[in-house]
Amino acid sequence: MAKRKKKFYITTPIYYVNDRPHVGHSYTTLAADVLARYHRLKEEKVFFLTGTDEHGFKVAQAAAAAKKPTQEFVDEKAAFFKESWSKLNINYDNFLRTTNPAHISAVTTATKHLYEKNFIYKDKYEGLYCQNCEQYKTLDDLIEGKCPEHQIEPQLIREESYFFRLSKFEKILREKIEIGELKIEPPEKKNEILAFFKKGLKDISISRANVAWGIPLPFDKRYSLYVWIDAFLNYLTGLGWNGEFGKAPNFFPPDVQLMSKDILRVHVTIWPALLLALELSLPKKIFVHGYFTVNGQKMSKSLGNVIWPEELIQKFGVDGARYLLISSLSYGQDGDVSWERLIAKYNADLANNLGNLVNRVLKLSEGIKVKIGKGKPRIKNLEKLFNELKFKEILDAIWQKISWANKHIEDKKLWDLVKTNPNEGKKVLSELLSLISEIAEKIAPFMPETSEKILNQLKTGKGEILFPRLR
Numbered sequence: 001m002a003k004r005k006k007k008f009y010i011t012t013p014i015y016y017v018n019d020r021p022h023v024g025h026s027y028t029t030l031a032a033d034v035l036a037r038y039h040r041l042k043e044e045k046v047f048f049l050t051g052t053d054e055h056g057f058k059v060a061q062a063a064a065a066a067k068k069p070t071q072e073f074v075d076e077k078a079a080f081f082k083e084s085w086s087k088l089n090i091n092y093d094n095f096l097r098t099t100n101p102a103h104i105s106a107v108t109t110a111t112k113h114l115y116e117k118n119f120i121y122k123d124k125y126e127g128l129y130c131q132n133c134e135q136y137k138t139l140d141d142l143i144e145g146k147c148p149e150h151q152i153e154p155q156l157i158r159e160e161s162y163f164f165r166l167s168k169f170e171k172i173l174r175e176k177i178e179i180g181e182l183k184i185e186p187p188e189k190k191n192e193i194l195a196f197f198k199k200g201l202k203d204i205s206i207s208r209a210n211v212a213w214g215i216p217l218p219f220d221k222r223y224s225l226y227v228w229i230d231a232f233l234n235y236l237t238g239l240g241w242n243g244e245f246g247k248a249p250n251f252f253p254p255d256v257q258l259m260s261k262d263i264l265r266v267h268v269t270i271w272p273a274l275l276l277a278l279e280l281s282l283p284k285k286i287f288v289h290g291y292f293t294v295n296g297q298k299m300s301k302s303l304g305n306v307i308w309p310e311e312l313i314q315k316f317g318v319d320g321a322r323y324l325l326i327s328s329l330s331y332g333q334d335g336d337v338s339w340e341r342l343i344a345k346y347n348a349d350l351a352n353n354l355g356n357l358v359n360r361v362l363k364l365s366e367g368i369k370v371k372i373g374k375g376k377p378r379i380k381n382l383e384k385l386f387n388e389l390k391f392k393e394i395l396d397a398i399w400q401k402i403s404w405a406n407k408h409i410e411d412k413k414l415w416d417l418v419k420t421n422p423n424e425g426k427k428v429l430s431e432l433l434s435l436i437s438e439i440a441e442k443i444a445p446f447m448p449e450t451s452e453k454i455l456n457q458l459k460t461g462k463g464e465i466l467f468p469r470l471r
């Protein structure tokens with residue numbers, strides 16, 4: 001019997017369409033792409049979902065400010081994201097937009113059932129609401145009375161509201177997080193979340209009055225559904241789920257869900273609680289990556305220091321941009337970038353190290369018959385690092401071998417050796433060609449085009465410049 005292929009389902013958050021994608025969005029999506037490519041190369045059945053979050057007050061407001069019909073506005077913004085992902089050579093399986101009619105219909109069905117099964121009830125609500133987070137805040141969440149993410153004072157909102165019984169799931173969720181059935185990585189984030197659970201989970205308001213740009217509550221059309229509920233269900237509707245309880249779509253649950261730290265809390269409370277209510281299984285792993293700072297400062301439009309993926313691609317090429325983005329953040333840590341350091345890293349790692357190695361070895365092999373050696377793999381233990389999402393460490397391991405190979409050429413004075421001792425020279429070249437072929441395979445998830453180019457050059461024996469030096 002043929003072995004059943006392992007499945008791998010990976011998601012990014014769906015991005016809010018009030019902006020173009022910057023390096024933060026790009027990092028999340030690229031990391032998902034790298035993992036998806038890695039698992040596809042292992043011949044697993046992979047589904048990679050991304051998309052855009054298009055409902056809510058802020059979107060309607062931004063569309064009004066741009067003097068555009070809201071649907072036209074979100075169409076335009078979603079297209080920006082698709083275009084950026086295409087430029088970055090991101091190979092997703094579905095791009096889910098929350099204004100998609102099938103998504104809206106499934107969310108409506110699910111919401112109706114949640115109400116019928118008494119997971120949703122009506123009550124009065126008063127609370128502090130950050131319009132930019134689209135989240136209610138407790139006094140504990142605020143720093144000097146302001147939302148720490150947005151530096152704005154939340155509004156006091158009093159309304160009749162529908163609530164989701166989040167509190168009902170507090171105990172079971174805490175247990176599942178504690179025992180690692182729902183993994184939160186890196187570990188310090190798990191501890192942070194468990195500390196947050198100690199304060200207790202309260203039921204949350206899931207209805208908004210006077211927000212026309214949203215999905216109407218099927219049992220009370222005066223209200224629209226809280227955007228986060230609408231957004232979370234994308235991880236199901238993106239696989240074709242139609243809103244039925246207990247009926248998991250193919251590929252569900254997610255094996256890894258990637259996100260930045262600002263949206264972790266909702267992803268380990270509201271999202272898994274919804275899944276339990278819907279009688280579906282929980283994601284296996286939630287991974288939180290850090291933020292990019294630029295020269296030590298938070299990236300912001302007002303500081304004018306935002307780095308756009310298009311600028312990176314223009315300067316470094318697609319694979320150069322992919323390499324620099326993914327190697328800028330360590331496992332779960334923040335990372336600081338500057339144009340000077342990006343250029344220096346590009347020159348050091350790509351032009352002088354990898355590019356130079358391939359070029360030199362192919363030049364030296366020209367005109368002599370050298371077979372590519374078939375040695376054992378030299379770069380080991382990447383599987384464990386991939387499972388732990390330690391991308392930078394994987395690249396470090398590969399680049400160590402590249403550095404070693406360049407040094408080996410120097411130590412052996414290979415350009416002389418091929419003349420003075422052709423047999424020995426051929427042997428060293430053969431080993432190096434084998435290593436280069438292994439490197440090409442191992443960088444494929446990160447730099448698919450470069451991988452292909454190198455493998456092609458190995459076939460034709462003609463070396464061409466992979467990464468021109470930048471000044």
Ligand SMILES: [Zn+2]
Pocket residue numbers: 130131132133134147148149150151
């Ligand atoms: Zn906020």
